[in-house]
Amino acid sequence: MIQTRDIQHFEHLLDKHHLKKTAPRLRVLSMMSSRSTATSQPDLESLMQDIDRVTLYRILNAFEEKGIIHKVFDLNGTANYALCSSKCDEHDHHDEHLHFNCIQCKNVYCLNDMNLPAISLPAGFEPQGFTVYANGLCPKCSKKAVDK
Amino acid sequence: MIQTRDIQHFEHLLDKHHLKKTAPRLRVLSMMSSRSTATSQPDLESLMQDIDRVTLYRILNAFEEKGIIHKVFDLNGTANYALCSSKCDEHDHHDEHLHFNCIQCKNVYCLNDMNLPAISLPAGFEPQGFTVYANGLCPKCSKKAVDK
DNA sequence: CAAGTTATTGCAACATTATTGCATTTAAAA
């Protein structure tokens, strides 16, 4: 359920990034925050059929550039989008958390609280960031597997 | 430079997986083994213009299913392909090595020798595998940055 | 080695996904 304070938060978010507070943008933010997992462009498209496809692409790109959302790939290589939890901005994304791809329900989970272990690289490589995916069964799907 | 023993190795690889030794397949294998980084479908397509686009898709899919190559995503979300180093087969891929995406030259490196650290998950998630990417500057690009 | 069998290829058509240009609308600033 979307609350008034959510709306205000979304409006503030758009303000902060000098993006106009338009109906399509607010609806995309509401939709994404109402979901516990990341959402793919195709899913967003069918969830909000009255928003033009092109507009949706442009909104997603703008939000990503501004650090309002981040992109995560699912097992098909399709981009899924999730709201950034912490204070990401245009120049600094801080989405170095673990992602989980469920092989059953295909949902993509942001595990914001899990820190990544240190990863070492061969000489010469200068890492600036890491992306880590785990794949397997999510809690819901592993529970179903046991129940059967 | 492709050697006779490479050709024989490729032919053996196809034999092993009950794939016919055809010209397009052997050329794809040669091309991939001659490159030090993973190669995207678009790149393969322009590197081997005389192989039909559809054929290339089918070859890549077949090779991936058989565990001859594995798929790695670059920073644009485009699939890149690289030969599997160890003994992957249809049912068991063993490509749990680190991948490096260069933000400058966009090349994707398979760091086959780097083992992944242990990664812990919240309760309920049952991981079956991990995919880890580092992104930053590859040795060539970081060297160029210093030289300037 | 020749004939038969089947996988693979290449082409055309189609489907899906993403981008561009531009006129119209809407939000914010003046």
Add this chain to the structure above:
DNA sequence: TTTTAAATGCAATAATGTTGCAATAACTTG
């Protein structure tokens, strides 16, 4: 309220991926 600039929606186009099918080439069998 008027002005200005950003954002939207539509149409056209591009890029990417899939399907069906006839022709071809690889392997099998006698």
